[in-house]
Amino acid sequence: MKILVLPGDGIGPEIVAQAKKVLATLQSDGLKIELEEAPLGGAGYDAHGAPYPEVTQKLARAADAVLLGAVGGPQYDKLDRPLRPERGLLAIRKDLNLFANLRPAILYPELANASTLKPEVVSGLDILIVRELTGDIYFGQPRGVRINEAGEREGFNTMLYSESEIRRIGHVAFQAARKRNKKLCSVDKANVLETTEFWKEIMIDVARDYPDVELSHMYVDNAAMQLVRNPKQFDVMVTGNIFGDILSDEASMLTGSIGMLPSASLDANNKGLYEPSHGSAPDIAGKDLANPLATILSVAMMLRYSFNAEETATRVENAVKAVLAQGLRTADIYEAGTEKVSCSAMGDAVVAAL
Ligand code: NAI
Ligand code: MG
Helix, strand or coil: CEEEEEEECCCHHHHHHHHHHHHHHHHHCCCCCEEEECCCCHHHHHHHCCCCCHHHHHHHHHCCEEEEEECCCHHHCCCCHHHCHHHHHHHHHHHCCCCEEEEEEECCHHHHHHCCCCHHHHCCCEEEEEEECCCHHHCCCCCEEEECCCCCEEEECCCCCCHHHHHHHHHHHHHHHHCCCCEEEEEECCCCCHHHHHHHHHHHHHHHHCCCCEEEEEEHHHHHHHHHHCHHHCCEEEECHHHHHHHHHHHHCCCCCHHHCEEEEECCCCCEEEEECCCCCHHHCCCCCCCCHHHHHHHHHHHHHCCCCHHHHHHHHHHHHHHHHCCEECHHHCCCCCEECCHHHHHHHHHHHC
C-alpha cells in the first residue's frame, strides 16, 4: 500500500510527524506500507511555485491513499487566488475525484467537558456525516453575476445533481451505515428545492440494496436544529455539498475540540485523502503545542476505508483512547487535573499505547 504524505504548512509538519511515528510502528508490526512525501499548499508554492505541483500530482495519482496535515498561512494571503495554498487542496480533491467526505463527530468520555453543550446531550456522541463533495451549487453551471432585463445586477448559482452522483454518494453512506448502527438519515430541502426532492427519490431507490439499513429523511433546517437539540438520535447522515458543509462544521463543534476530529475524502474505489478537520493553526505553528490526535485518527480512517484493515484501525483508535484515559492532554484540551503534554510527547504516548 502506497501512502503519499503531504505535511503542508503551519502545524502540518508537526502533526504529520506524529502520524508517521504511528505508521512506522504499524509497519514494524508487519503492516505493508510504503511512504512517499511531497509538498502541497504553501509548501508547494515555496518549492515549485504552485500549490499543487506536478511532482505532487504524479505521486498522488500513483498512491493508494494520501495523508495531509493542513495548508495555508498569513504569508500566502497576498498571493493571487490561483496560487494560494487552499487552491492546492481544492485541486487535489478534484484531481483525485474525491466525491465522498466522511466526517465523524465523536465525544470521548474523558473530554466530556470540552463541549459547550450539556454533558447529558452530548455524552457518548458518535455520529458520522457523509457529505457529497464534487457537485451541488458549488460547481453547477451557469453561475456568475449578470445584468437582468430590468437593468439591475444579479448574482446566481445553479443547484445541480445528476442521478449517478446521488447514487454513488448514497452507496457510500449506506455502506458506512451498514458498518455502524444501520441507521441513515438523508438530509434535504425537498419541500422547496427540486434538486433535493430528486435526491430524496434516488436515496429511496438506493435503499432497496440495503434492506438491513433503516433510512429516514429530514429537512435541512430541522436537521440543524436537531443536531444541537438531540444529536444522539443520529448515526449516519448523508447530504449534498452545501448542506453538508454547514452541518458537518456544526456537528464537529458538538465535541468542542477541533484538534480531535479526523476526516476522509474518498473516490469510487476507496482511494482516499485523509486529514484533520482543522487548519494550519499559524498561531501555534512551530511551538510543539498542536494536538496531533485528529491526524492520528485520520490514519485510523485510512486503515478502515482505504485498506479495509478494520482491526488495525480500531487498534489505533484504542491507543488514542488509552492516552486520554492516562490523563494526557495537549494545550487545546487541557483542564485542571490532567497532564499537559507537547505535540511530540502526545505522539510518543500513542506509540507507547500501541
Ligand atoms: P485553524 O483550524 O487553523 O485554527 C483555528 C483555531 O484552532 C486556532 O486557534 C488554532 O490554534 C486552533 N487549532 C487548530 N488545530 C489545532 C490543533 N491540532 N491543536 C491545537 N489547536 C488547534 O483555522 P483558521 O485559523 O481559520 O485558519 C488558519 C489557516 O488554515 C488559514 O490559512 C486557513 O485557510 C487554513 N485552513 C486550512 C484547512 C485545511 O488545510 N484543510 C482547513 C481550514 C483552514
Ligand atoms: Mg466548511
